[in-house]
Amino acid sequence: MKITNVEVFLTGTAWRNFLFVKLTTDEGLIGWGDGTLEWKESAVRELILDFGRRYVVGMSPFNIEDLWFKLYQVEHNTGPIMFAAMAGIETAMWDLVGKALGQPVYNLVGGAVRKKIEVYANGWYAFQGDVVKLADRAQEVVARGYKAMKFDPFGPGGRELSSEQLRQACRVVDAVRRAVGDDIDLMLEFHGRFSPIMALEAIRAMVPYRPRWCEEPIPAHNHESMAQVVAASPLRVATGEHTYSRFGFLDLLSRKGAHLIQPDIIYGGGFLETKKIAAIAETFYVSVAPHNCRGPLGTVIAMHLCANIPNFDILETFEDYDVPWRCDLTPGTPRVERGYYDIPVKPGWGVDVDEELIRAHPENPDAKLNMFSGQWEEIMCK
Numbered sequence: 337m338k339i340t341n342v343e344v345f346l347t348g349t350a351w352r353n354f355l356f357v358k359l360t361t362d363e364g365l366i367g368w369g370d371g372t373l374e375w376k377e378s379a380v381r382e383l384i385l386d387f388g389r390r391y392v393v394g395m396s397p398f399n400i401e402d403l404w405f406k407l408y409q410v411e412h413n414t415g416p417i418m419f420a421a422m423a424g425i426e427t428a429m430w431d432l433v434g435k436a437l438g439q440p441v442y443n444l445v446g447g448a449v450r451k452k453i454e455v456y457a458n459g460w461y462a463f464q465g466d467v468v469k470l471a472d473r474a475q476e477v478v479a480r481g482y483k484a485m486k487f488d489p490f491g492p493g494g495r496e497l498s499s500e501q502l503r504q505a506c507r508v509v510d511a512v513r514r515a516v517g518d519d520i521d522l523m524l525e526f527h528g529r530f531s532p533i534m535a536l537e538a539i540r541a542m543v544p545y546r547p548r549w550c551e552e553p554i555p556a557h558n559h560e561s562m563a564q565v566v567a568a569s570p571l572r573v574a575t576g577e578h579t580y581s582r583f584g585f586l587d588l589l590s591r592k593g594a595h596l597i598q599p600d601i602i603y604g605g606g607f608l609e610t611k612k613i614a615a616i617a618e619t620f621y622v623s624v625a626p627h628n629c630r631g632p633l634g635t636v637i638a639m640h641l642c643a644n645i646p647n648f649d650i651l652e653t654f655e656d657y658d659v660p661w662r663c664d665l666t667p668g669t670p671r672v673e674r675g676y677y678d679i680p681v682k683p684g685w686g687v688d689v690d691e692e693l694i695r696a697h698p699e700n701p702d703a704k705l706n707m708f709s710g711q712w713e714e715i716m717c718k
Contacts, residue, residue: 337361337362337363337365337396337397337398337432337436338361338362338394338395338396339359339360339361339392339393339394339395339396339397339429339432340360340361340362340393340394341358341359341360341393342357342358342359342384342385342387342388342389342392342393342425343357343358343359343360344356344357344358344371344381344384344385344424345358345691345694345695346377346378346381346698346699347631347665347694347697347698347699348697348698348699348700348703349631349658349659349662349697349700349703350658350659350703351374351703351704351705352372352374352375352377352629352630352703352704352705353372353377353699353700353703354370354372354630354631354633354634354665355370355371355372355373355377355380355381355420355424356368356369356370356371356633356689356694357369357370357371357384357424357425357427357428358428358689359392359397359425359428359429359431359432361397361432365432365435365436366432367397367428367429367430367431367432367433367435367684368427368428368431368633368685368689369423369424369425369426369427369428369429369430369431369633369637370423370424370427370601370602370630370631370633370634370637371384371420371421371423371424371425371427371602372420372602372630372631372634373416373417373420373602373603374629374630374705375703375704375705376416376417376420377699378699379417380417380420380421380424383417383418383421384421384424384425387407387421387422387425388425391403391406391407392425397429397432397433397436398429398433398436400426400429400430400433400608401608403425403426403429404422404426404605404606404608404609407422408422408581408605414580414581414583415580416578416580416603419580419581419602419603419604419605419606419609420602420603422605422606423601423602423603423604423605423606423607423609424602426605426606426607426608426609427601427606427607427637427685430444430607430608430684430685431684431685432684433684434683434684434685435683435684437683438683439683440640440679440680440681440682440683440684440685440686441607441637441640441684441685442640442641442643442644442679445608445611445644446644447644448643448644448679449643449644449645449646449648450642450643450648450679451643451678451679452676452677452678452679453639453642453643453648453651453676453677453678453679454483454484454650454651454675454676455482455484455650455651455652455653455655455672455675455676455677456482456483456484456485456486456521456523456650456651456652456653457477457480457482457484457485457486457653457654457656457657458485458486458487458629458652458653458654458657459654459657459658460473460474460476460477460485460487460656460657461473461474461485461487461488462713463713464713465491467507467508467511468511470487470508470511470512470515471511471512471514471515472515474511474512474515474516475515475516477516478516478520480656480672481672481673481674481675482520482672482675483519483520483521483675484520484521484522484523484548484650484675485512485516485520485521485522485523486522486523486524486525486551486652487512487522487523487524487525488524488525488526488527488707489505489506489508489509489512489524490505490526490527490529490538491504491505492707492708492709493527493529493530493708494529494708495529495530495531495534496530496531496534497530497534497537497538502537502538502541505538505541506541506542506545509522509524509542509545509547510544510545513545513546518546521547521548522545522546522547522548523547523548523549523551523574524542524547524549524550524551525551525552526538526550526551526552526553526554527551527552527707527708528552528553528554528555528556528578529554529555529708530553530554531554532554532561532564532565535553535554535565536553536565536568536569538550538553539553539565539569539570539571539573540570542571543570543571547571548572549571549572549573549574549595549596550569550571550572550573550574551573551574551575551598552574552575552577552578552598553565553569553573553575556575556576556577556578556579557578559587559588559591559593560591560593562575562588562591562593562594563591563592563593566592566593566594566595567592569595572595572596573594573595573596574594574595574596574597574598574625575588575593575594575597575598576588576594576597576598576599576600576627577598577599577600577603577627578603579597579599579604580603580604580605581604581605581609581613582609582612582613582616585597585599585604585613585616585617586616589616589617589620589622594622595622596622596623596624596625596649597613597617597622597623597624597625598624598625598626598627599613599614599624599626599627600626600627600628601626601628601634601637601638601641602630602634603627607637607640607641610626610641611641611644611645614641614645614647614648615645617647618645618646618647622647623647623648623649624645624647624648624649625648625649625650625651625652626638626641626642626651626652627652628651628652628653628654629652629654631658631662631665631666632655632662632663632665632666632669632687633665633666633685633687633689635651635653635655635669636666636669636670636680636685636686636687637685638651639651639670639677639679639680640679640680640685643679651677653672653677655671655672656672659697661693661697664690664693665689665690665693665694666687666688666689666690667687667688667690668680668682668686668687668688669687
């Protein structure tokens with residue numbers, strides 16, 4: 337079996353475009369992958385089409401390791417656009433392999449170690465400074481059955497916060513904690529905005545509210561500085577969505593730069609690469625909570641990873657806080673029930689893809705989100 341065609345589709349939503357990769361074979365099988373890289377989708381699309389022409393057409397879809405090594409070794413570019421393009425192709429190849437063998441992908445890499453995947457809600461917390469509205473939204477998340485939720489309490493923010501801005505962030509978190517009670521896990525998103533000392537001040541201020549973790553408290557790419565924050569933090573620090581491939585995570589973990597890692601299957605280079613990252617983390621006794629802000633196909637791909645890795649913690653989802661037709665794009669997608677996904681059971685990723693619906697929502701060149709602009713809530717509420 338050989339791959340004969342590579343296609344890329346962009347589907348426009350309010351704040352990013354989902355990127356679908358379609359691989360067709362000479363035996364008529366079709367595989368779907370996800371290469372969504374927020375706000376850089378058009379660049380990823382062109383790179384996938386270029387790689388398709390130069391490497392993929394004519395390949396067996398089983399040669400996943402060979403393709404990954406060639407792209408990594410020959411192309412000499414390890415940034416997020418490169419890895420997202422690699423992931424888009426690689427995940428579509430896994431779908432083909434699973435369909436060819438009649439097995440869900442997780443069965444091809446060791447099988448499932450769990451049948452249900454715990455998730456936390458994201459995308460729910462636009463509140464325009466009204467903490468009463470935020471508390472109501474938090475209660476609505478719990479009413480949907482979620483037992484965990486993530487939000488950013490810091491507003492536009494910057495490297496430093498004033499005393500009043502930090503007090504306001506505390507009021508925001510306090511309002512959510514009071515609204516949901518003590519049995520719901522809160523994850524606090526710092527969005528990589530602070531200096532190390534400001535990050536520690538903010539983390540220490542959050543101790544009374546007992547968050548499950550504080551996420552990416554400083555910009556991601558100085559692992560030594562992140563390790564300094566981790567060593568001094570009284571709360572668990574999670575990071576990793578902007579760390580790429582097993583090579584980046586080896587450096588982060590060797591420096592003790594995370595209590596919990598959040599590799600992104602797309603940013604990080606693909607499904608198998610993220611499984612390797614999880615295996616490295618396991619040798620450091622570090623758990624994995626994959627970053628997952630893309631569409632329904634990317635979420636299903638993440639389900640296969642989470643079903644398979646022993647050191648899984650929890651998975652992010654935007655399912656209930658996105659465009660209303662999100663899950664219609666991939667018929668057969670498991671839906672969140674009482675804070676969990678059941679794992680897929682059909683061959684490949686286990687879902688279909690509705691090309692007509694993809695085409696009905698074409699690329700939106702204005703689907704961009706600046707978390708630090710102050711207007712992001714208007715976009716999220718569209």
